[in-house]
Amino acid sequence: MTNLTRRQSLALLGAAAAAPMIPAPAFAGTRLKVGALRFTSHAASFVAFERGYFADEGLDVEFEFFQAAQPMAVAIASGDVDYAVTAISGGLISLAEKGAAKVIGGALSEEEGIDGQKILASVAAFDAGLTSPAMLDGKSYGITQPGSSFHYMGSKIAAKEGVKVSFKPLNKVGAIIGALKSGQIDAWSIVPHIAKGLAGAGKVKIIGNVSDYIPNYQVTTVFTSANNAANERAKTEAFLRAFSMGADDFNAALVDKTAGDEAATEMVNLIHKYVYADKPIEKAEKSIRNGAMRINAGAALNKASVMDQLDWFKSEGMIKDSVTYETLVDDSYVKTIM
Template identity: 30%
Template structure:
C-alpha cells in the first residue's frame, strides 16, 4: 500500500482556518445586507397594489438594491400624509382631494400611474344594502334621495359617485353622502342597514355580494372610466433622490408588466392559465383574499405604469369646483414629468 505523504494541518490550525472562513462569510453577508437600501412602501391591502406585491415577491426591488418593507393603511388619504411626513418613501394608492391639496402646495409629486377604472375591470363597485334595495335602490338611476356610504369626503369613492351622478343627471346634493373613513366601517354600516348603499373597492364588495348581504348596482369602470391611482413620493425625495425614485419605478414597472400580462390576453382580459394563477397566488398572499375571490375583482393596471395626465387635471378641476381644493392650485405642480410616462391620447 502506498501511503499519502500530504502533510496534515494540526487540528488547532485547521479549526482556526475554519473559524476565519466563517467570519469572512459572515462579514460578507453583513456587508451585502448593509448595501441594500431601505424602502418603505405605503399601500392598502387591495388588488390594485398587485404590481407592488409582484415586484416584492419576484425580487424586482431587490434587483434595484432595495430592501422593501410594506406599510399597510386602511384608506388612501393616510398614505399621502405618510409620504409627506417621510414615514414612507413611496405611496401607491388612489388619488384624493387631500392628496391634491398637499401636492398643490409642493409637498408631493406623482411619479407613475397605478390602477385605472376601465370597462370590464372591477376595481370599485356600487352596491345596495338589502334595506336600500328593498326601499327602491335597484339601479344607479335611483341614487337621488338615498344614503350612500363613501370612504371620506374628497376620496376616490366620492369622486366616482360624482361622476356617476353626472352621467345619470342626478344632482349630487340630492344624494345623502355618508363618509365612513375606512373599509371595515363601510362594510359594517352596510351590513347593519345604516346606509342604502356603498361605493367601495370590489375587494370588500365581493364577499358581501357572495354572502347575499348586498346587491350589485354596477362597477365604476363600466360606468365612468378614469385614472384612479398613482405612485407618488415627497417632493423632497423626488428632487434630492432622483436615482432612488427611478430605481423604484424600474422595479415597479416590471411588476406592472407581469400583472398586466397575466390578465390581458390577445383577445382582451383573461384570468386563465398558469401565469394568471401565479400572480393570483402572490396577490392572495399579501392581501389575505383567496385567489377565487381575487379572480373576479382584477383592476386594470397599465403595463408601463403610464399616467393619464389629462384625466388627473380633470379630477383636480372637479375637486376645485366642489370647494375641496383651493381655486389657485396649479394642476401642473403635482407631476414629476421627468419620471412619468404619459398615457397616449386616444
C-alpha cells in the same frame, strides 16, 4: 409551453454572460417603506417585492399598510413612507400644494372591456327600490373622508344621473363595509374583488359599473415626497422600474391572461399573502381573480383623468383654483395618456 417571469428570463440571459461583469445594484441596501392597501389593485408592489424586482434594484422594501388614502398621503409628507400607491384625494392635493408630495405615475385604471369597480346597494335599500344608480336620489353614500376617491366617484355618478345623495364619512373601508351590510348606509362604490365578494355572499347588491360614469378613470397613482421626485431621481426611477415589472407580471397573469394557467395560479397564491390572508386560499382565490383590473404598463399616467379629478375638487371648493396639474404631478418619469 414554459412561461417564465421577467426575472427568470433575465436570469437565464445573465447566465450566458461572465458573472464578474455584472455590477452591483446602484442602491444596494437602500431601505424603503412603501405604502399600500391590502387590495388586489396594489399587487404590482407585492409582486415586485416577492419576485425580487425591488431587490434587483438594490431596494430593501418594507410595506406599511393603511386603511384609507389620506393617511397614506400624510405619511409620505412626513417621511414615514417613501413611495405609495393610492387614489388622488383632497389631502394629497393639499400636501402637493404645500410642496410636500408629488404624483409620479399611474397605477390602477378603469379600461373598456375589463370588469372594474362596482356600484353597490345595501340589501335593504335594494329591496326598497334602489336597483340602479338612477334611483340614488336622497340616498346615503359611504365614503372614507370628504375629498376621497369614493366621494369623487359618488359625486360623478350622482351628477350624471341628475340626483342628490348624502355622503357619510366613515373613515375606513371596513367601517363602510359594515355599514352597508347592516343597512346603515344605502350605497357605495369599490374595486371588484371586494364588491363581488360581498355580492356573492348575499351581503349587498351590485347595481352598476363605475366605468359607465367615469370611463378611463385613473383610479390610483404612484406618489412620493416632493423631495424624492426632485432630488432622488435615480432612486425614484429604480423604484418605478421594479414596480412596473411587477405590474407587467400581474397583467399578464390575471388581466390579459397571456401567461397561462400555471402563472395565474402562482399569481393568486402570491397576492394571497397580502390580500384575504386570513382566509383559506380556496375561499380567497375567486375574489383575488375578480379584482384583476389593469395596472398601467410602465406606470403610465392618464393625464386627462387626473385633470378631470382636479376640476371636480375645484368645483366642490376643496382646493384652490390656482392648483394646477403641475402642482400635483411630476410626469417626467412616465408616459402620459390623454
